[in-house]
Amino acid sequence: MRTIWILTACFIVLLLAPIVFAAIYYKKRKGQILHIDQNKVRDARFFGKSFSAMVRNNLDTAADGKIRLSREEEFLDADTAEEYEEVEEKIVIARTRPFCPPEEVRVFEKEIYSAQDAALLNQKTELRALYCEKKAVIGNDVMIDRWVDSADTLAIYDNCNLGISVSAANALSVGHNCIFRRMYAPVIRIGQYPDSDLTPEAGKDPRIYYLPVQMNKENNVRYINKERINEEGIVDFSVISPHKVTVTEGLIVQGDIRSHKNVRLCDDAVVCGNIFAEGDIWLGRNATVLGNMFSQGSIYFEERASAGQRGKICSVIAREDITFERDNFVFGYVSCERNGTTLELPKEEQDETKLPDYRTLDTPVGLKHLTFNSLYDFEHVDWQGYRKEKELEDVLIPAGAAMIQKSMFFDCRVLREAVLPDTVEVVDDYAFADCFELKEIGDFSRMPLTRIGTSAFENCRLLRRADFPAGLKVLGGAAFAGCTSLRSVTFPEDSELVQVGPHCFRGCPITELWFPDTLEFVGVSAFMDCAELRRVSVPETCAEQEGIKDLLERGVEVELRPVPEKEEEERAEDA
């Protein structure tokens, strides 16, 4: 009996013990809430930007060889330093002179900040991290422990270990026999030196750069070959396949490729969209992918193969390895989880007697003046247009153009002049939004405009007047919002304007406005922050429109004109 009691007690204790322990833990300890960094924004140049910001913000505090960063650090002033240790243990800061350490220094154990050019040309140098405000060059046999970033261009020569990340704001070149994990720059030349005159566009069909990616799909395809091309010689669909997919030589695929196994592009093949593969991706000689490449396996670039296109950012991501043979281009970001390598030059091309001729990489020249050879070229421009072209100053749109496509020149911040021909009927959404310098756009009144889309000219701060044609029916939301110089807006008496979108003229210094009798809709905040607006004339049918009610509340003089009966009758008939 006693044994039974003991066993019963043991059973109850064992049964309840976990619950008791759990209850005690619950009472004594607060739970953990997983932390989400709400402000995190991914940036391929994160290391360089955060370090340089920290240094710049604290340079004023630098004194007696010490600077306050995340904690107080000793630093070496490279501008005045005459001697370096062989193993330099301090942060190095160069402000006024290019940073070029003497030969005796072998190891930089802490970060280097250079406000001028930087050159680390001594073989076998090891460094932890380098940020350079201007051009940087890294010579042969340098080992980077963490990262290197340049606010302009970065040239890296042969046999280097590139640590976790190398990046540049404008351009990056990486030589032969290097090891990397991540690389970023708008233009990356891989297996090349800075003086290389190769261009990725050379010898390629120019059509590939403006073909819109086709979303119509074909499934279960194994070979994309000449049997599948259309009359223009293009494969005009995307492919989704559980099999290995091979694109044969010289074909253009105007879509994406998704394979559950491997993807192989034979020599000179082009894919205008993205490639996603569960297995490996192999690019043959001179093959091109204009979109992103993502592999759960490895990616291999043969000679002259390239990813992306000038002026756009794309990514090449591999779960395992990425290998570049030579003379490759990537426009954007490269990342692999395991081994990234650029291959050694073939033995017959190596010349060990020749001393390296180190030089910096030139800043790529952006597109400043844009003209189109023909209407066809304009109408078949890439669907992203020229959005965010940093250096574009003027554009001449060919006669005959009927539409400016959506976001075509969005955020071209220095665009001053965009001459629209007298044939434009539609300016689509965001076409010129955030073109802060845009001053000349042509005379709207001579165009057969029917619609100006949402935010089409938003924040064009230098636009002064807009004389709309009679045929214009729709002014989209925020079409001219933030045009802080727009003082004159006129409509002809026979204007057919029907709609003024919300926020349409927000913040414009207009003083007086007249709208035709055809007007039916005036969106909310259409005239918000138009501090100089004194008088608005609209048909009385618009009295209840949100935009007009706003004006009445603000005390702006609003003339509500009676609509002539004839027009009312016509409207009734139309209805």
Added chain:
Amino acid sequence: MVVIILKIYMVFNIILMLVYAIRHFLFSVNRLLCRQRLYYSDIYSSRMKSISVLIPMHNEEQVLQYALEALLACDYDRDRLEIIPINDNSTDRTYEMLEEYHRKYEFIRPIHRNCPDRGKPVGLNGAMQVARGEIIIVFDADYRPAKDMLKQLAIAFEDPEVGAVMGRVIPYNTNKNLLTRLINLERSGGYQVDQQARYNLRTIPQYGGTVGGFRKDVMLEMGGFNPKVLAEDTELTYRLYTRGWKVIYANSAECYEEAPETWAVRGRQIRRWARGHNQVMLRYLIPTILTPKMSLREKFDGLLLLFVYAVPFFLMLGWLDSFALFFLGEMNIFSGWWVLLFIGVYCSFGNFAPFYEIGAALVLDGMKGEIFLLPLIMFNFYFYMWHISLGFIDAVTDIITNRKASWAKTQRFTTTEPQPGPDQTGQAAQTAQTAQAGPSAAPNLQPGQTGQNGGGV
């Protein structure tokens, strides 16, 4: 004859439990020891698609500003972004507040619905008709997306095979009471292990109705959401898979949410999810088996996933069955090596397979201390079993009687202060009513189930 049926049911029940137990052991092992598939978050691209963010709302005056402010702070090119709050028959100040936002921001374009036909699916269908984006991203009004959330979700659609993407939700009011502590564990297991393992194994990660997105054209082509189905998110998952699309899971796209703070509210929520999920099960059981668009492994896991909200009901019947057999003196079903089955079943019933998933998730999330709370999950287990069984009966009744399920909202307990982070832990909460439309998180259900949005198990 009756005894034979009871015995056959017992064997069926045991096999069912074992299948689910194995499934979840596999998921845990996969997450802890196997190779992980990369998500697309590393991709930088200037080809990002245009998106419309839809936020269903019903009486959200106390929370909507935080969601909208968070979205306004998001990092996404504004020419490719619009925000559409869907004001669904609100009677508080939601209308006025949304109009005020529209006054300030052109690209916040609210839709106001004042009609008897309420509900998240109907609201989303209406909003999709006017949305300009190629991709629809859905958030609930009490969610606060982080700055890079929109990019993290939208980048998935660069893959031409992806029809929908699902992010991860994390409760921020974890420390409110025991229930929220336990829900936090379930969420962790459900997302960190269950969803991610399904993504790794290329089975069926589930779209969860919020913190996720889908292709608008595909959805419109399929006729939009079915307003008769309560679990419109689960239905979307199966609709996509049976048409050859995939759903993928973005573990790094994390978003805070509020977990229910009372057992009554949680019970109703679970019952509604069970009802909706089982409606989907009854509709998609045959299509899932017959479709040529799904691989064998997708079909197998898809079927198991369809049954997850039915299994607790089967299990409850199994218990009644065992009582009956015991008192009838007929428990001698097995002998000899069959004891192995009993051991397996004990491991499923007694240890609750999702414990392994939750334990693995807590290790991966770096919250090892919370493992001590695992025994208390037992109470959730019984609680959920009851409510899920009721939901299962509701769904079957819906089918038999052709009854239309009405949309319901979950009571919320949100704070009027900005969202607490981990260091603030949900202090000063005030009760409020907000629209938590549609089924979302599945609870810790049965042997082999852990909670995540969309009732994934």
